[in-house]
Amino acid sequence: MTGETPKRVPRGGGADTGGAGATALMHRVGSRAVHWLEEHRGGFRAPDRGASADEVKEFFKPVGELALMGRVLTREGVAGTSQAAQMRRLLDFAWRDVLDGGGLLAWMQRGEPLSPVPLEVYTAFRELGYHHPEVERHARLMVSTRSWQALETLPSRRLGLTRHEARAELTSGTATAAALRRTWLAQTPEPWTVDYHIAYLVTHTVFHLTDWGARLDALPGDLADYLTLWLPAWVDEWREKEHWDLLGELLVVDAMLPTPAFDGTAWQRFAEAQGPDGAMPLERTRSADGDEFGTLYHPTLVAVFASTMATSRALTALNGSPS
Amino acid sequence: MTTTGRNGSAVHETVQRIAHTVASALHNGGGNPFDLSASLITHADDPVALAAARVLGADVLAPWAFLGMPVSQGDLALAGGAARAFPPDTSSVPSTWTHWGLTAALHRAGPGGAPAAVAAAEPEVAWAVDGSWQQITHRFAQLASLAGPTATALLPAAAARADDLSRGFVRAMRRQDWVQAAAVGRWLAAAGCAPASLGLAAGLALVAQVGAGDARAALHVRAAQALARGER
Numbered sequence: 397m398t399g400e401t402p403k404r405v406p407r408g409g410g411a412d413t414g415g416a417g418a419t420a421l422m423h424r425v426g427s428r429a430v431h432w433l434e435e436h437r438g439g440f441r442a443p444d445r446g447a448s449a450d451e452v453k454e455f456f457k458p459v460g461e462l463a464l465m466g467r468v469l470t471r472e473g474v475a476g477t478s479q480a481a482q483m484r485r486l487l488d489f490a491w492r493d494v495l496d497g498g499g500l501l502a503w504m505q506r507g508e509p510l511s512p513v514p515l516e517v518y519t520a521f522r523e524l525g526y527h528h529p530e531v532e533r534h535a536r537l538m539v540s541t542r543s544w545q546a547l548e549t550l551p552s553r554r555l556g557l558t559r560h561e562a563r564a565e566l567t568s569g570t571a572t573a574a575a576l577r578r579t580w581l582a583q584t585p586e587p588w589t590v591d592y593h594i595a596y597l598v599t600h601t602v603f604h605l606t607d608w609g610a611r612l613d614a615l616p617g618d619l620a621d622y623l624t625l626w627l628p629a630w631v632d633e634w635r636e637k638e639h640w641d642l643l644g645e646l647l648v649v650d651a652m653l654p655t656p657a658f659d660g661t662a663w664q665r666f667a668e669a670q671g672p673d674g675a676m677p678l679e680r681t682r683s684a685d686g687d688e689f690g691t692l693y694h695p696t697l698v699a700v701f702a703s704t705m706a707t708s709r710a711l712t713a714l715n716g717s718p719s
Numbered sequence: 720m721t722t723t724g725r726n727g728s729a730v731h732e733t734v735q736r737i738a739h740t741v742a743s744a745l746h747n748g749g750g751n752p753f754d755l756s757a758s759l760i761t762h763a764d765d766p767v768a769l770a771a772a773r774v775l776g777a778d779v780l781a782p783w784a785f786l787g788m789p790v791s792q793g794d795l796a797l798a799g800g801a802a803r804a805f806p807p808d809t810s811s812v813p814s815t816w817t818h819w820g821l822t823a824a825l826h827r828a829g830p831g832g833a834p835a836a837v838a839a840a841e842p843e844v845a846w847a848v849d850g851s852w853q854q855i856t857h858r859f860a861q862l863a864s865l866a867g868p869t870a871t872a873l874l875p876a877a878a879a880r881a882d883d884l885s886r887g888f889v890r891a892m893r894r895q896d897w898v899q900a901a902a903v904g905r906w907l908a909a910a911g912c913a914p915a916s917l918g919l920a921a922g923l924a925l926v927a928q929v930g931a932g933d934a935r936a937a938l939h940v941r942a943a944q945a946l947a948r949g950e951r
């Protein structure tokens with residue numbers, strides 16, 4: 397056991413929502429995180445003119461992840477009115493001011509025709525109603541090439557690409573099953589080998605497979621059973637190590653299972669780690685120096701994701717309706 | 720039972736020596752005569768040896784229990800002396816159970832058993848029903864000397880919490896707490912109900928390779944492997 401003495405930690409946890417108080421705590425994490433994101437939207441800024449393709453790609457990552465979370469928040473419909481409006485303003489800013497209405501994605505496609513990055517950024521915006529015909533035409537052409545299908549990527553990213561293709565209506569998604577089989581998770585390996593890197597591969601496999609929570613029934617029963625069995629051990633480890641980014645991702649996976657555990661201790665610690673301004677530190681406590689936005693934006697987006705999925709599933713369970 | 724300072728260090732060293740000897744016997748089989756007390760080159764009433772034997776509990780007699788190796792009079796005297804010198808603290812579940820396990824093993828090991836070796840009723844296991852998976856893991860790991868060929872009420876209790884103990888095994892492996900991993904793995908092997916995806920055999924083999932610096936881990940691994948093979 398550890399020497400830590402967590403304060404105000406509710407006992408138990410387990411396969412229930414923990415009631416309205418626990419749901420309120422999970423919801424509050426997300427609304428505070430969205431507030432921070434809007435306050436710091438300048439961090440999603442557009443690259444300077446003359447930036448190289450690699451430099452532009454670095455700007456794409458936060459914007460693409462913002463769009464994914466915007467899609468999740470809009471879809472689940474559990475955000476408050478002002479929170480939803482904040483997110484919509486953020487997305488408009490990101491599409492219009494950062495991506496130049498999609499023009500920056502098309503620019504990159506012309507420079508690096510085979511790069512999957514523009515499509516990976518575009519898909520969520522498209523689902524949110526933002527369109528750029530040239531980006532779609534280019535992606536449709538490249539997806540049909542043998543080179544695109546032969547791209548050497550991590551199996552979990554390849555799974556993600558097959559889902560991006562399907563979500564952008566470029567393919568029918570039939571390659572999903574084969575792509576899933578090649579991932580680490582699909583082999584259901586020894587759970588005690590799961591280190592930092594494998595844990596992220598697991599979370600991203602689940603995110604991609606379920607289209608970031610849109611199709612929870614896409615998770616096969618044997619994988620849901622595997623995750624239900626071992627996720628508590630991984631949540632316990634990364635809570636104890638105070639790695640909030642990874643803990644947040646694992647809490648998202650929990651909320652995607654047929655019967656989420658909603659670990660009360662983990663959620664309490666996750667909520668306590670969040671700063672008063674709504675930012676979630678990457679791990680332990682926030683450092684005073686360094687690139688604040690570059691370090692904080694990802695765990696804060698993860699906080700939005702975990703909060704939204706958990707709140708949505710908890711409310712579904714409270715209402716007794718099938719998930 | 721508490722041991723401090725120089726005496727505690729001596730007990731720790733003797734625990735390691737006994738555990739190493741027992742682990743080797745379990746690993747190498749019943750070819751050679753086993754006489755723990757003779758190998759210790761000490762008197763059967765040496766307080767350090769008695770304390771170490773009490774720490775290891777029924778595992779002092781594991782070569783007999785697991786492999787049927789003849790038990791020496793010296794070892795029976797050592798085990799009996801340990802049971803008498805350190806009576807159970809009835810307020811402590813581990814103390815009560817490990818003392819019961821030691822006396823039960825003495826009782827089974829033969830008529831040469833010490834007077835303390837009287838068959839008594841098993842302690843209660845109600846605590847195993849409740850408790851988080853972390854707490855259950857901690858508690859069963861303390862009782863690993865009772866995960867042997869002879870079933871007690873602890874065995875179905877462990878089987879009923881197999882998923883939780885398996886999570887505890889994962890946790891201990893990730894923390895590199897090799898003694899706890901091997902101890903919990905021993906219960907899972909005894910109950911024969913580890914989830915297939917756990918990979919218990921490979922996990923125990925890894926502990927044997929990287930965690931055997933602590934002889935108690937090696938002892939639990941060899942006991943678990945013997946249980947998995949269904950010996951005795």
